[in-house]
Amino acid sequence: MTINFQSFGEGEPLVVIHGLFGTSDNLKAVAKQLSDQFKVYLIDAPGHGDSTSLPLLSLENMANAVFEFLEQQNLSTVSILGHSLGGKIAMELALRHPDRVEKLLVADIAPVQYKPRHxxxxxxxxxxxxxxxxxxxxxxxxxxxxxxxxxxxxxxxxxxxxxxxxxxxxxxxxxxxxDYNELIKGNLEATYEGPVLMIIGGESNYVLPEYRSEIVNRFPSAEAKVIAGAGHWLHAERQTAFVKICRDFLLR
Structure with a gap:
């Protein structure tokens, strides 16, 4: 398994993971803005971009591939920002390897089982x-x-x-x-006690109030920020607000 990546800046490491059918370029503008204070690793998720694929693209296998990437880069602990499927992968990694994740930022996705929508x-x-x-x-x-x-x-x-x-x-x-049904499954039923920020698009229907219990059961310290007027592509639609929210949380 080879993870393709771009890196920017110096400082504490931040891994950024894009969503389904995307590439690392989707969040490049966000990564470059945050690279003034962090070393940002902008990756292609398994099966996307120039990363290799897997015989089974499950959340567990994709999270394990990212974990192997951390090992290869000698990153003992990192913060992770993931959008959509990237958020699912980031949550799975934090739940399976909580000691390796400093802070977790999840953009407009929840750890729940979703109905097919693609x-x-x-x-x-x-x-x-x-x-x-x-x-x-x-x-x-x-x-x-x-x-x-x-x-x-x-x-x-x-x-x-x-x-x-x-x-x-x-x-x-x-x-x-x-493997689409694997990608929309609920995340591992475990607990990550570290700091978690759920960033939600105010016009999106990906993170609903009824998901609160499943979020809190896995991420008891989770907090949420809603970006008014933004849909599922909140990092592109309201980029300035999105970057500020991420930066403020990471610098706490």
Missing amino acids: DDIISSLKAVPLTQIKSRQEADAILAKKISEPGVRGFLLKSLARADGGWRWRFDLDQLAN
Whole structure:
């Protein structure tokens, strides 16, 4: 297992993990802003970007891969910021290796079992004939048949790259599709006693009030900050507020 990463800055280590179908570049602007006070390790999650994939992309296996990355980089303790699936991976790592996580920041995701909500995205991605299309515009037209939001399509198309004989997705689409139910499972039922900040988009439906007990059972010291007017992509939609919230929590 090889984790691809970028690093910025000097100081206490902060590992940043993006969400499903993304790459490390998704949070690069956030990482660069925080790199004035921290050494930020911006990683591609397993099965994404230029990181290798796994035979089973479960939360446990992905968290273990990140743990191996910490070992390879000789990082004894780190703070971790994860968005969406990256937040699931970050929570899993903290629950399995609490002694290695100094602080945990989770952006717009909860440790609960979710219902499937990416079926149209997965089927649309699979419908793109990678050896036949000539441009991103053609891929966008195919995705638009089921994905109406231009922003979502634009996000996905950032991971469409040229390859020999056509194009390729910069994520392991087949494995992610096969293991999708593993990615939306509830996190390990254990306890992480360290500092936890849940950053929630005020217009998002990913973290609901009824999830409070499952959050507190695993993370008894968890606190929450809601960014008004932001949806699930809160780190991009309200970047200044997001970075300030992260910085204030990390510097406490």
